[in-house]
Amino acid sequence: MSEETSRRYRDRTVFGPFAEAHPEEVRAVEDEIGRPLPPDYLAFLRVANGGLLNYAVRIPPGADGDILVFSTLYRLGRNAKGVYGRATLLGAYRSLPGTVFAEAFSAQGIAADSLLPIACDGGDNQLFLDLSPGGGGRILAFVFGLPAWTGTPRATGCGVLADGFHDYLDTLFIDEESAEWTWEYYVGDAAPEDPWRQAVEEWLDQGLPGWRTRPWAPR
Template identity: 35%
Template sequence: MSYYTQYRHLALEGAKPAPTAQQIAAIETLLEAPLPPTFLAFLQVANGAWFDYTTDVPDGNGGVEKMGFNTFFSADEGDFCDETLVGEIRAARQHTDMPARILPFARDGGNSMVYLDLTEDGGGRVLAYVQELPEWTGKRAHGFIELAHSFDAWLDSLYIDRDTVLDELEHSVSEPSHLDAMEEWLDIGMPAWRRDAGIAALFALKQVELCANEQD
């Protein structure tokens, strides 16, 4: 059994069927720009998908903040602020006066998003809009930050965070099927994980625990 659809080193969940020509045309008409081939290729397999990968976002202080823009918007006929490409374009233009040729395409669990900048100056770069947090959560960069010079380069930069793996093994894996899915996720996105002593040991321990629970 396969739990994911694979695109390069990415394991995708819950993707919808590939968009139709009419849906692509509607997005490009509203965007006022053609979608780049690399974005279209990804959209064919990742339409509305979810993926658990980390992006390093410059924090404005010489470091990075690890963020997950894990909900990819769909090509469905959208309305407004509904995690469709069309709906999020409309929302961005109304709420933030976003100019034409800038496409919001994914978000984190809050109000931070990533955008494809297809303006003449942007040249296809990927930007993040990072929502500022209250002071008690620590400082972070706020506003638009360039993450990559192209969509393809942004995809290449995504990775599975080791601390996330250890945390999910410790706290989220409670059934054998969860462990099977995690193994597939790691095989796709972190092929060398079995050579990581910490991850491999915790994975093996979780296997023993789940086997004992089944026997009980």
């Protein structure tokens, strides 16, 4: 595992730690699924395998969509215990049949064995690669509805977020809640020379202009 604080990919910051994307693990995923990984997603794995992508996306796409953050990236290869756990690509793929995700996408004509879970929001909402013959590597999401007491009307559903992984990255943005959480989690009262503080400041400078005026920002 690399203990680097962050890496950059297509103007997006991914926070570490990172694992090496071994070619044999790429082959293991592709052999089990029976399809190659899309080139754009594979290029991303070679730069930032694992880690956190603390950017938001709107679901459904558009100004009125709900804001979600699929920050937890599933890693290629085994976990720290040497197994394909639920936060690994193969582990998540193997656990998909029979789930509510598989049933929902099957109703839309997308078989579970052509879906690769690639990230989650830290909860139950998940992000998928559509590797079906007509999917072309689309990015799909499954989002659970919210109870009425939240005051946010959102039903359980699934749908297309982007035509490919690079297109998905292009839709991402830093929302206020994620910015504050990331600052408090990684930085807190850390000194200006702390590497995590420097990484988070760079991330905010690039994605949230004017963030230093926020109440939670350093003075």
